[in-house]
Amino acid sequence: SYELTQPLSVSVALGQTARITCGGNNIVSKNVHWYQQKPGQAPALVIYRDTNRPSGIPERFSGSNSGNTATLTISRAQAGDEADYYCQVWASSSVVFGGGTKLTVL
Amino acid sequence: QVQLVESGGGVVQPVRSLTLSCAASGFPFSSYAIHWVRQAPGKGLEWVAGIWYDGYNKYYADSVKGRFTISRDNSKNTLYLQMNSLRAEDTAVYYCARDSIVATMSGLDYWGQGTLVTVSS
Numbered sequence: 183s184y185e186l187t188q189p190l191s192v193s194v195a196l197g198q199t200a201r202i203t204c205g206g207n208n209i210v211s212k213n214v215h216w217y218q219q220k221p222g223q224a225p226a227l228v229i230y231r232d233t234n235r236p237s238g239i240p241e242r243f244s245g246s247n248s249g250n251t252a253t254l255t256i257s258r259a260q261a262g263d264e265a266d267y268y269c270q271v272w273a274s275s276s277v278v279f280g281g282g283t284k285l286t287v288l
Numbered sequence: 289q290v291q292l293v294e295s296g297g298g299v300v301q302p303v304r305s306l307t308l309s310c311a312a313s314g315f316p317f318s319s320y321a322i323h324w325v326r327q328a329p330g331k332g333l334e335w336v337a338g339i340w341y342d343g344y345n346k347y348y349a350d351s352v353k354g355r356f357t358i359s360r361d362n363s364k365n366t367l368y369l370q371m372n373s374l375r376a377e378d379t380a381v382y383y384c385a386r387d388s389i390v391a392t393m394s395g396l397d398y399w400g401q402g403t404l405v406t407v408s409s
Contacts, residue, residue, distance in 0.1 A: 183350075215395030217333070224383055224402055225325075225333065230395040268333050272392035275347050277323060277335035 184273035186280035193286045200256040202283045204269030207250060212271040214252040216245060219282075220265045228267075229254060259287050290314040290398045292384050297403030303373055310367040310384030310400060318342075318362035321387035323396060324369050326380035326405075336382070337369065340391055352378075374407045381405075 187205040194200035204214060216229040227236050229245035232252065242257045256263055264287045269280040296308040310322065323338040337358040338347045346358055357370040367384050381402040388394030 213393060213395075217396075219333075224399040225385075225396075226399070227395045227397050230388070230397070231393065234394075236397060266332075270333075270395065276349065277325070277338060277392075277396075279325075279333045279335060282332040 183276070184271070184278050186269055186271065186278055188267075188269060188280040188283045190281070191284045191286065193288055194256070194259045195288050196261065197258055200259050200263070200285055200287075202254045202256075202267050202269075202285065204252040204254070204280050205250055206252070206271065209252050209271065210247050210249055212247075212273060214245065214247050215270045216254045217268045217270065218263075218265045219268065225268065256285070259285075261287050263287055290386065292386065292398055292400035294382060294384055294400045294403040297382065297405045299406045299408060300374055301409050302375060302407055305370070305372045306374060306405060307371065308369040308382055308403060308405070310369075312365045312367065312384075312386075315386070315398075317360075317365040320389065321391035322360065322367045323385050323387060324358060324367075325383045325385055325396070325399075326378075327383070327402075328377070328380040331380075334380070338387070338391075339367070371405070374405075376407050379405060379407050 213231045217225040219225040232247040244255045291313045293311045321340045324336040339358045355373045359368045383402045385396035386398040
């Protein structure tokens with residue numbers, strides 16, 4: 183089965199740029215989606231199909247996908263960006279999530 | 289506006305059954321695939337099952353295959369998850385989530401608030 187690997191945690195200073203990676207075999211061939219989940223809330227889609235932002239998501243959120251790694255980039259990080267982030271693909275007739283990354287804004 | 293509201297969670301003994309429902313509104317329910325995703329306490333997201341817009345194509349995670357059944361009633365705008373032979377490891381918040389208009393292409397764009405299932409004797 184297909185697996186997605188994310189770092190357990192990422193820290194970023196307030197106002198700086200955070201990058202969260204998602205590793206998978208030839209992930210460039212797949213559509214990667216990213217979700218943000220704050221404590222006590224349902225997940226929310228922040229990037230779809232590698233690079234696209236749903237309406238209402240700030241331009242500070244961007245995505246890329248190349249080779250075996252997809253990346254979620256959060257520019258000018260704010261305290262409100264602290265959350266868990268999950269990548270997701272469709273593979274082998276299954277929705278596959280990465281293990282999640284806890285983003286801490288210092 | 290798009291709304292997904294789960295119900296049916298609760299405390300259930302091991303090996304017993306439970307059925308969850310997800311009531312949808314604010315969009316043409318019969319045009320979208322819908323999924324169940326769960327999250328055990330303190331853990332990450334785990335996909336459980338998905339059903340395509342017409343109810344014919346259904347997909348399951350290996351961890352629930354043969355025990356859980358996903359279904360939908362497009363006349364009632366409602367999604368279901370029949371859970372049999374429940375185990376302690378099925379304890380989780382269960383979310384229903386809407387897929388994009390072209391299933392699997394653009395992520396799960398709307399989520400319910402979840403319903404907690406606790407499997408315990």
